[in-house]
Amino acid sequence: MSVLVFEGFLSTPEMLKVLAQASIVQAMMDFEAALAKAQGRVGVIPASAAQAIASLCRAELYDINALVAASARDGSLAIPVVRRLAETVALFDPVAAGFVHWGATSQDVIDTSQILLTRRALQLIEDDLLQLLSLLLDLADAQPVTPVLARTLLQAAQVSSLRFRVASWALPLLRAAQALRQAADAALQLQLGGAVGTLSALGEQGDAVSAALAAELRLPLPEMPWHSQRDRMVRLCAELGVLCGSLGKLARDISLLSQPEIAELAEPDGESPSRPRSVSSAMPHKRNPVYSMLALAAGQRAPQRVAALLGSMMQEFERGLGGWQAELAETVSLLMHTHGSVRAMVTALSGLKIYPERMRLNVEAQQGLVFAEGLTMLLAGPLGRLEAQHLVEGLCAQVLEGEEGGAPAQGQGQGLAAAARALVQRDERLRDKVRAAELEAVFDVERVAAQADQRVAKALAQAREGLTALQDAPHW
Structure with missing residues (x-):
């Protein structure tokens, strides 16, 4: 086999x-x-x-x-x-x-031929990487003020926006594209040194x-010839490893968000030969995130490749024994996997299905608990931070108890927002100091999503400029 x-x-x-x-x-x-x-x-x-x-x-x-x-x-x-x-x-x-x-000498031939091939390989990687960046930035432009449930440690945390999340996917990829060019400028050089590098x-x-x-x-x-000076080639390969990690993060998020329990995204259906159907052979109801799977599989091999390349740097004297040969094999594998990962995510993003309604439903299913920090900050004005935090923790516990019991506690029928309104009305310390409009603003999903959008507006504009600069300056 x-x-x-x-x-x-x-x-x-x-x-x-x-x-x-x-x-x-x-x-x-x-x-x-x-x-x-x-x-x-x-x-x-x-x-x-x-x-x-x-x-x-x-x-x-x-x-x-x-x-x-x-x-x-x-x-x-x-x-x-x-x-x-x-x-x-x-x-x-x-x-x-x-x-x-x-x-x-033989190393002159192989090193230089590797440089020539790496130059071609990096062109393939960059072409797809810039296309992927364009798709992500277009997605951000097309989805203003789209609330999403932000998750930390795989748990519901707060409300963010789809545009904010897309920015967190795109910016590392842009930095990777820029870093690859810089590392390539240093690494892709002629090798000609003769037997010991002196061209005697x-x-x-x-x-x-x-x-x-x-x-x-x-x-x-x-x-000078660089027969046993492998730092520039290894640094270039390390940048490929970082790129694989960023692609893997994107693939991981898309695959998790595609789970039917979340169902906020879905990879494209197999409507063409280049996009095979992603259904299970035995379970036709499944929609497997195969492109994310490919990117993850490729990315998961990158750390070992980079580690092996670092280990191969300790080459003896003017030309090494074993380390150089190991480097050649690891570099080829890393180039192969990086392009596979980028191409898979281009295919996934080209037909990615977005479900804003499901994103909103997932936020609403949290019964307002994801606004707990904002509520604490509002109540901290008249009460102080510690007292406000104590009260909000109690309200959250009531909401959670209502969910677990199958019937909401009194005054908790609409989750934390209703509980907060009731608290403000019965607590004389809050009644005259917390305005209704301020309280409603805490639970305003669109307002919070718009704030998240605004937080990344400048970064996304700069990313678009950075992408345009790369596209306008062919490199390889």
């Missing part, structure tokens, strides 16, 4: 294509072709040799499976790839074959070859 069945399930066809064996080998061939062209341009190797080498750097000319199989014996995929390339060049130009991979085989022409190769591959030229 291939583990890729389950790995691929948590990714996307586009990402799997970028990270496929043939794609990896072609990226390595791209490095070798660019190296030959750069060296030919600066006169390190004959121009005819550079042309001969570059013309044969096409993955479709080689047996990919055989190369991958040989990598297990050689300890690196670069070794059989370079060997087979040189053998093929020798069939047409024996002299040129001697200049294949001139002055480079190229002598005085090392700098010229490096600059020409960087230009050929459209990669920044680092201050």
Whole structure:
């Protein structure tokens, strides 16, 4: 049973294509072709040799499976790839074959090819991430003053707004998109150092070859080779891990809010091949949140990947043993899972069903208890905080006792609001100091939701500006 069945399930066809064996080998061939062209341009190797080498750097000319199989014996995929390339060049130009991979080392090939593939992978991730952000901000714009039951520790707490909740989903994703660009700017750089990083085989022409190769591959030229300096790549991957965590939070909330006991949201139905029906095979009444499930499954693997990458940083001397190889595998997995998570949430948000009426009913079902803090603050004026808190705790207990007994206590037929009105009328300390309008405002659902909206109005406006800036500045 291939583990890729389950790995691929948590990714996307586009990402799997970028990270496929043939794609990896072609990226390595791209490095070798660019190296030959750069060296030919600066006169390190004959121009005819550079042309001969570059013309044969096409993955479709080689047996990919055989190369991958040989990598297990050689300890690196670069070794059989370079060997087979040189053998093929020798069939047409024996002299040129001697200049294949001139002055480079296997880690140069693999690190740079990984950078090229990571650049493509990050483009896929960002494209979907920006689409997801747009969907979330559009949702916030479309749902003004929509009350929701805010929950803390999985318990009903107070009234908030849907717009406030959406902002809490969107802002971490925007920060992740911005942080990925910053981390990528630092990490996606050329690797060319030769055997120990000094490029000694190229002598005085090392700098010229490096600059020409960087230009050929459209990669920044680092201050020095980074064979065992893995901090920038690991920091980039750590940002992917943070993104997976934020996506998992979004998926967790949507899946919980989709439970029939809550029923405030629902993932899209399967009205197209790209949106399969999310019903149980044995229980057709169920609507399983499959997109949230995919995002959660992908996100739950991210912590282990990031931890393994941190552990792989302790590499020995100029080039490490084991740590670098572990990093390569973990990075590929993290890219796969991140894109799978983002894509799943884009699909979920694209057809997300919103039920404001159910949101309102869930608030009303709390019998006004979620306004207890606001009531305490109102009564604290004439009574002081401790006395007000004591009285409100007693009122809440009465309401809860009425619910548990199946019949409301006297004066408690409409929950905490009715109990508070009765208290104000019978307590002479409150009767003349708490105005009816003030008391009603405490239990005004729309007023509280509007306040929540206002709290995030500026943040959402800035998020829209941040998204627009990312969209207007193509990066990869």
